[in-house]
């Protein structure tokens with residue numbers, strides 16, 4: 023007897039809640055290698071004893087299990103997600119733990135909920151697909167993968183990704199930590215989305231294209247260090263003062279420098295009339311001083327070539 027067709031969701035009525043189990047099923051179906059080399063953990067619901075039992079049976083390195091336990095607790099405490107690479111006895115390939123928890127402060131758009139949850143899940147899956155990468159290159163692949171999946175899922179919705187890219191830049195300029203600086207990669211995907219055919223890629227192609235975008239658009243280590251140095255004066259300043267200093271650093275930089283690019287990108291997002299949100303803080307830059315900054319920034323951006331990425335985010 024033929025199997026009954028699975029119930030199709032009415033596309034006119036989008037799902038209201040992220041379905042973790044369905045996402046795991048789909049991912050394991052799309053990437054058979056992950057069935058063998060990854061475990062997906064829902065930190066909000068799963069029980070540590072059950073996970074520990076599974077890892078034990080898979081002969082996962084004891085120290086790795088211990089560090090995963092700590093990560094599992096961190097995910098619950100901080101309300102955020104992680105990817106943890108681990109080793110199994112007698113198995114050469116890295117074994118991945120994707121630890122998912124809905125974000126306390128969303129990254130893919132300012133709202134908590136299904137869009138951010140799905141993209142967070144994809145980001146960590148992007149790590150599991152490239153488990154031997156580390157640091158900034160790994161984060162660029164993960165965000166590129168999540169960006170492509172989001173575009174495919176949403177039919178090209180860009181606002182959530184523009185926020186992701188903005189927030190990655192804002193975190194970098196205010197902390198000086200370059201690990202999650204993925205702005206150049208995500209912006210390139212946003213710029214290319216209308217001309218490149220991201221929608222019809224197979225899962226394997228999507229993963230390969232994400233790696234390619236990351237490779238081509240992640241600044242080299244030396245440049246990351248130079249950027250961190252340029253934005254160092256912002257470190258540990260109250261947000262309002264940090265933005266003032268950011269304006270000064272941005273306007274002092276050359277138009278074609280990455281310092282100008284990041285500074286302008288962060289200012290653009292913060293200077294929106296409706297303001298924005300940054301890890302729970304409302305940001306609204308108002309008053310004569312900020313009107314002047316807005317005019318000066320517009321002037322600099324208007325002088326850039328017509329197809330310059332920064333002009334697309336205006």
Ligand SMILES: [Zn+2]
Nearest residue numbers: 145149161164
């Ligand atoms: Zn990551």
